[in-house]
Amino acid sequence: MATLKTGLLVTCDPTIRMYLLHLDRNDRSFIQLEIDDTHLLIDDSSREYLVHKIDELHRSNTYILGESQK
Amino acid sequence: MYWKEIRKKQAGLISLLAVKHLARVVRPNQPRQNVKTQVGKSIFAFSNLLHKPKVQTPLKSDSGERQSLLAQFLSTFGTRIEGFYDNPYTVRGMFRFLTPLAKDYVFRLFFATSPCPLESLKQWSLPDPLSIRMHAEAIKRLDSFRIFQVLGPKGSKMVALSQYFRQHLVFALYNSDANLPVQHAPHHVPTLDQLQQYAQFRAAAPGPLHYRPCCLEAAAGKKQRALSLEDAPGATDQVELLVRLGLMRPVGAVAPSTSTATTPGPSPAPFSKRPAPSPSPPPPTPASGRYETTGEGYQFLLKRASTQLWTFMISYLKGFRVRPCLLLPGVVVAVWGRKVVCAPEDRTLVEALGFLFRLTMMTVGRPQEAAALTPTQMQVMRDLRAFGLIYQRKDGAAHFIPTPLVSVLALEGAAAPARPSSRPARRRCPGAARGGPTDLEQGWIVVESTTCPVPRAPCPVPRAPCPVPRAPCPVPRAPCPVPRVRLHGQRPARGHAWLFVQLQYRLPNLVVGSVTLESVRRALMFGITADQITSFLYQHAHPQQRLRRPVIPEAVRDQIFLWEAERNRLLFQRAAVFEGLPPPVHQAAVAFAREQGVLLCEVAAKGLLVVPEAEKGPVHAHIVDLMTRAAALPPQG
Numbered sequence: 194m195a196t197l198k199t200g201l202l203v204t205c206d207p208t209i210r211m212y213l214l215h216l217d218r219n220d221r222s223f224i225q226l227e228i229d230d231t232h233l234l235i236d237d238s239s240r241e242y243l244v245h246k247i248d249e250l251h252r253s254n255t256y257i258l259g260e261s262q263k
Numbered sequence: 264m265y266w267k268e269i270r271k272k273q274a275g276l277i278s279l280l281a282v283k284h285l286a287r288v289v290r291p292n293q294p295r296q297n298v299k300t301q302v303g304k305s306i307f308a309f310s311n312l313l314h315k316p317k318v319q320t321p322l323k324s325d326s327g328e329r330q331s332l333l334a335q336f337l338s339t340f341g342t343r344i345e346g347f348y349d350n351p352y353t354v355r356g357m358f359r360f361l362t363p364l365a366k367d368y369v370f371r372l373f374f375a376t377s378p379c380p381l382e383s384l385k386q387w388s389l390p391d392p393l394s395i396r397m398h399a400e401a402i403k404r405l406d407s408f409r410i411f412q413v414l415g416p417k418g419s420k421m422v423a424l425s426q427y428f429r430q431h432l433v434f435a436l437y438n439s440d441a442n443l444p445v446q447h448a449p450h451h452v453p454t455l456d457q458l459q460q461y462a463q464f465r466a467a468a469p470g471p472l473h474y475r476p477c478c479l480e481a482a483a484g485k486k487q488r489a490l491s492l493e494d495a496p497g498a499t500d501q502v503e504l505l506v507r508l509g510l511m512r513p514v515g516a517v518a519p520s521t522s523t524a525t526t527p528g529p530s531p532a533p534f535s536k537r538p539a540p541s542p543s544p545p546p547p548t549p550a551s552g553r554y555e556t557t558g559e560g561y562q563f564l565l566k567r568a569s570t571q572l573w574t575f576m577i578s579y580l581k582g583f584r585v586r587p588c589l590l591l592p593g594v595v596v597a598v599w600g601r602k603v604v605c606a607p608e609d610r611t612l613v614e615a616l617g618f619l620f621r622l623t624m625m626t627v628g629r630p631q632e633a634a635a636l637t638p639t640q641m642q643v644m645r646d647l648r649a650f651g652l653i654y655q656r657k658d659g660a661a662h663f664i665p666t667p668l669v670s671v672l673a674l675e676g677a678a679a680p681a682r683p684s685s686r687p688a689r690r691r692c693p694g695a696a697r698g699g700p701t702d703l704e705q706g707w708i709v710v711e712s713t714t715c716p717v718p719r720a721p722c723p724v725p726r727a728p729c730p731v732p733r734a735p736c737p738v739p740r741a742p743c744p745v746p747r748v749r750l751h752g753q754r755p756a757r758g759h760a761w762l763f764v765q766l767q768y769r770l771p772n773l774v775v776g777s778v779t780l781e782s783v784r785r786a787l788m789f790g791i792t793a794d795q796i797t798s799f800l801y802q803h804a805h806p807q808q809r810l811r812r813p814v815i816p817e818a819v820r821d822q823i824f825l826w827e828a829e830r831n832r833l834l835f836q837r838a839a840v841f842e843g844l845p846p847p848v849h850q851a852a853v854a855f856a857r858e859q860g861v862l863l864c865e866v867a868a869k870g871l872l873v874v875p876e877a878e879k880g881p882v883h884a885h886i887v888d889l890m891t892r893a894a895a896l897p898p899q900g
Contacts, residue, residue: 194843195841195842195843195844195845195848195870195886195890196841196842196843197839197840197841197842197879197883198839198840198842199837199838199839199840199876199879200837200838200840201835201836201837201838202835202836202837202838202840202863202873203833203834203835204833204834204836205832205833205834206832209832209833226840226842228840228864228866228871228873229864229866231864232863232864232873234838234840234873240835243833244833247830247832247833248788248830251784251829251830252784255780255781255784256780256781
């Protein structure tokens with residue numbers, strides 16, 4: 194049976210996709226449909242949350258100058 | 264042939280105008296040699312007016328940005344713009360805003376006695392794509408400013424120069440002096456340095472520019488994210504202005520996604536003591552009285568001072584339009600045989616805009632007679648004092664003096680108007696005259712990559728590990744493996760480079776900082792783009808740095824763009840997904856979507872098809888059609 198869904202299409206690389214799947218399972222469910230390796234359909238309201246989470250991930254991976262001297 | 268004749272006439276008239284101009288300048292008893300020099304000077308002045316010397320443009324989009332600011336503002340008036348050219352200074356100011364090619368076209372049409380076919384204008388450009396694009400841009404700009412008038416039916420359009428524009432352009436050619444005559448010289452005239460200090464004081468005291476360095480910076484600072492009105496008493500007007508421009512917002516308010524600094528909403532004149540008659544709603548006052556800088560605010564900080572000032576000016580003019588106290592009766596004017604009525608509020612705006620343009624042409628530091636101003640102009644002059652553009656000893660004084668800030672307003676592209684300046688910094692940097700920060704935005708930037716040689720001892724730069732893996736340096740002794748930015752000048756922080764630079768230390772005339780992943784990421788989170796950062800570095804490059812090719816080291820530039828790309832690893836888009844389509848329908852639907860150019864992705868195994876939500880209508884109809892047809896067919900086998 195054919196169906197029609199609307200939502201927010203996320204285009205990303207496979208690495209980030211794995212991170213999003215991890216978030217979906219462990220933190221908060223937001224994925225509506227896994228389309229393929231680089232595309233996901235998510236809830237409209239999750240955009241800010243994802244941007245925030247990705248920023249957090251980057252921050253944890255960033256070496257901050259001068260922090261090691263403290 | 265026709266155009267050749269016009270070109271000849273044009274050359275003839277230029278020298279004629281020069282000689283006529285000379286006739287007024289040269290006294291009869293002057294020695295012959297002096298006359299020759301003056302002829303040379305006058306012709307030089309006119310040829311300068313026509314063909315400005317090509318200068319290095321500091322920022323490719325900046326001039327265009329101010330043009331579009333003004334064009335956007337003027338486009339709200341539709342055909343009424345023609346009435347705006349009923350002022351020689353507006354005409355001259357608008358002429359300055361045009362690109363060199365558009366200026367050339369204006370002069371070509373200047374000598375055409377009758378309207379020319381639009382088709383024949385295409386012959387003016389060379390057939391290569393770049394020339395055609397520049398030609399199209401020039402024509403579009405001239406049309407949007409209504410300097411061209413397009414007449415006739417669609418098939419055979421004719422183009423002519425706007426009547427007022429033509430009329431006042433002659434005046435602009437004849438009268439290069441925009442100063443107001445002074446009958447009684449004032450006793451005390453402040454020096455240029457004093458005026459400079461005054462303008463800077465105004466920029467650091469109540470006034471909208473105050474909120475460039477103060478409000479926006481304070482709110483943009485890392486520790487103090489929000490500005491409280493209690494910290495800045497008497498700043499309500501200015502904060503309101505910034506909120507209206509979308510540069511700040513009350514804490515907790517949702518950022519408007521579409522509003523930008525270039526499309527400010529209607530705002531009443533912010534510096535009028537009188538209550539503004541505009542019924543525009545006041546900005547929402549948060550209970551905490553705290554405001555924060557928006558993404559547009561951060562981007563605004565990185566723009567050139569002249570663009571910032573023009574944003575404020577246009578906002579001011581928008582508010583000026585609705586003042587009823589200065590309304591004059593409507594004036595009927597004839598343009599190309601049509602009757603155009605200048606609306607009463609337009610009339611005052613025409614006068615205000617004309618005065619603003621005239622101000623940009625006045626000599627900085629020379630006293631002007633205030634009594635020669637009309638009531639409207641007087642009102643504008645008083646309001647502009649709050650912006651620091653004008654110095655007046657006291658309210659109601661007989662003279663007013665344009666401050667050096669005026670030249671920032673007049674700055675077009677890189678061609679700063681000649682202005683007496685005796686600042687030693689300018690003399691040391693000969694490149695300063697060819698574009699770069701003005702006195703008011705002092706500070707040069709030198710960007711060095713990791714691979715540039717640095718003296719080993721005594722090393723002023725602390726050792727720091729590389730934030731990202733890099734290729735080994737060709738100079739093994741380079742002790743600082745991060746892109747470094749050196750900021751020269753007395754007040755380098757004025758350049759707002761701190762938005763994306765991690766400052767390391769400050770010397771009397773030098774500030775050293777690093778562009779690190781963290782600092783750039785912070786800027787990206789504020790909404791600043793990598794393109795803006797590199798443009799800013801380019802625009803404020805030190806004259807010596809400007810001589811390098813490329814101006815900004817490729818390693819630094821590419822790294823900033825890579826950091827931006829890293830952050831934009833997620834792309835969001837509203838989409839509609841068709842799921843579970845039978846294989847034949849899926850195949851036909853994918854072919855249809857691909858043909859329409861709306862296919863985002865498809866998975867044949869799951870029968871999935873994704874299209875943008877806005878485009879789903881035709882695809883949906885097509886799929887329904889396919890499904891009905893498939894159902895109508897008898898089952899095979």
